Amino acid sequence: KNQVEQSPQSLIILEGKNCTLQCNYTVSPFSNLRWYKQDTGRGPVSLTIMTFSENTKSNGRYTATLDADTKQSSLHITASQLSDSASYICVVSDEGSQGNLIFGKGTKLSVKP
Amino acid sequence: DAGVIQSPRHEVTEMGQEVTLRCKPISGHNSLFWYRQTMMRGLELLIYFNNNVPIDDSGMPEDRFSAKMPNASFSTLKIQPSEPRDSAVYFCASSLFTGGMNTEAFFGQGTRLTVV
Numbered sequence: 001k002n003q004v005e006q007s008p009q010s011l012i013i014l015e016g017k018n019c020t021l022q023c024n025y026t027v028s029p030f031s032n033l034r035w036y037k038q039d040t041g042r043g044p045v046s047l048t049i050m051t052f053s054e055n056t057k058s059n060g061r062y063t064a065t066l067d068a069d070t071k072q073s074s075l076h077i078t079a080s081q082l083s084d085s086a087s088y089i090c091v092v093s094d095e096g097s098q099g100n101l102i103f104g105k106g107t108k109l110s111v112k113p
Numbered sequence: 114d115a116g117v118i119q120s121p122r123h124e125v126t127e128m129g130q131e132v133t134l135r136c137k138p139i140s141g142h143n144s145l146f147w148y149r150q151t152m153m154r155g156l157e158l159l160i161y162f163n164n165n166v167p168i169d170d171s172g173m174p175e176d177r178f179s180a181k182m183p184n185a186s187f188s189t190l191k192i193q194p195s196e197p198r199d200s201a202v203y204f205c206a207s208s209l210f211t212g213g214m215n216t217e218a219f220f221g222q223g224t225r226l227t228v229v
Contacts, residue, residue, distance in 0.1 A: 031213075031214045034218075043220030044204075049217060102158075103148075103156040
């Protein structure tokens with residue numbers, strides 16, 4: 001069964017610190033992996049998209065990595081800000097279903113001053 | 114473009130009533146997704162349209178749920194009759210399916226449904 005598992009479920013860090021969120025998936029065939037940020041009360045917004053051949057992609061202070069062999073991805077946030085407080089959702093596209101998106105349950109990040 | 118537009122933003126209804134959620138995807142996008150989000154289960158795909166045709170509706174929980182996409186610029190998700198366990202935030206998203214994959218999916222602001 002195609003699944004996306006994220007860890008930790010929640011995380012609290014101090015402003016200015018770095019953190020890394022993890023994503024493991026069992027989706028096959030694999031098309032691409034995305035990280036989304038969802039602020040409370042709003043829809044998810046895309047941060048990065050990586051295909052099979054890409055193993056790292058940055059978007060400002062966000063850096064995503066992908067290891068397609070071990071089916072693992074991480075999202076690293078550098079020098080965290082209060083505005084980074086949100087849920088971060090890992091999404092894997094199932095090529096076999098014409099691009100169906102399979103969502104993880106997300107990691108809820110709280111950045112404290 | 115104003116992005117994906119959903120209406121209403123909030124809906125409170127009594128159990129047994131019919132509820133209709135609406136979505137206008139981004140112009141030019143040919144894929145449309147309906148999702149339901151709860152604290153317990155996270156984001157769950159309900160149904161996925163490509164070129165107005167339902168491709169995958171395996172996530173629709175039961176016959177009380179139905180979705181239509183009469184044209185490329187409008188979709189509805191209907192629940193009839195509604196039940197308290199349907200209370201959730203319902204998101205619509207659209208993307209462009211090209212080259213064998215969906216590009217970035219853009220989400221609407223969601224409709225928060227409360228069934229009392």
